Amino acid sequence: MRKLAIVVTAGALAAFFLAGLALPGAAHAEQRWVPCSKCGGNGEQYCDNCGGRGQLHCTYCGGGGQMKVYCPSCGGSGQYGGDTCGNCGGAGTVMAACDNCGGAGVVACSSCGGTGVVTCTLCGGAGGRDWNFPD
Ligand SMILES: [Zn+2]
Ligand SMILES: [Zn+2]
Ligand SMILES: [Zn+2]
Ligand SMILES: [Zn+2]
Numbered sequence: 473m474r475k476l477a478i479v480v481t482a483g484a485l486a487a488f489f490l491a492g493l494a495l496p497g498a499a500h501a502e503q504r505w506v507p508c509s510k511c512g513g514n515g516e517q518y519c520d521n522c523g524g525r526g527q528l529h530c531t532y533c534g535g536g537g538q539m540k541v542y543c544p545s546c547g548g549s550g551q552y553g554g555d556t557c558g559n560c561g562g563a564g565t566v567m568a569a570c571d572n573c574g575g576a577g578v579v580a581c582s583s584c585g586g587t588g589v590v591t592c593t594l595c596g597g598a599g600g601r602d603w604n605f606p607d
Pocket of ligand 1: 543544545546547548549550551557558559560561562563564565
């Protein structure tokens with residue numbers, strides 16, 4: 473959805489740009505503020521790293537928020553005091569909240585700090601530039 477909107481905006485800007493060039497203008501070169509074709513003038517673009525969501529699937533747990541850890545009662549042996557461990561049922565492992573994401577399954581994107589947007593790489597955040605239009 474968002475990507476489509478960006479494409480449409482860029483297309484409209486390109487059309488505007490070409491129409492501006494074709495217009496019979498003043499006899500002298502004219503400086504006009506042209507909005508950035510990538511960000512449309514707001515100086516920000518969606519973060520490529522997270523696709524604008526601001527979050528990434530936790531690679532540690534695969535997004536499930538849970539990870540297998542050695543049973544803290546039996547240390548992974550599945551036996552406790554010569555009997556089957558009651559905590560893990562003899563499996564030696566138990567599920568616990570992921571260390572990396574705290575059980576959420578997602579982590580904040582490090583590229584954009586979780587905001588989903590970054591400074592536009594084309595205009596450097598200026599939103600556009602003064603452009604010399606020839607006569
Ligand atoms: Zn156990
Ligand atoms: Zn995780
Ligand atoms: Zn991001
Ligand atoms: Zn830009």
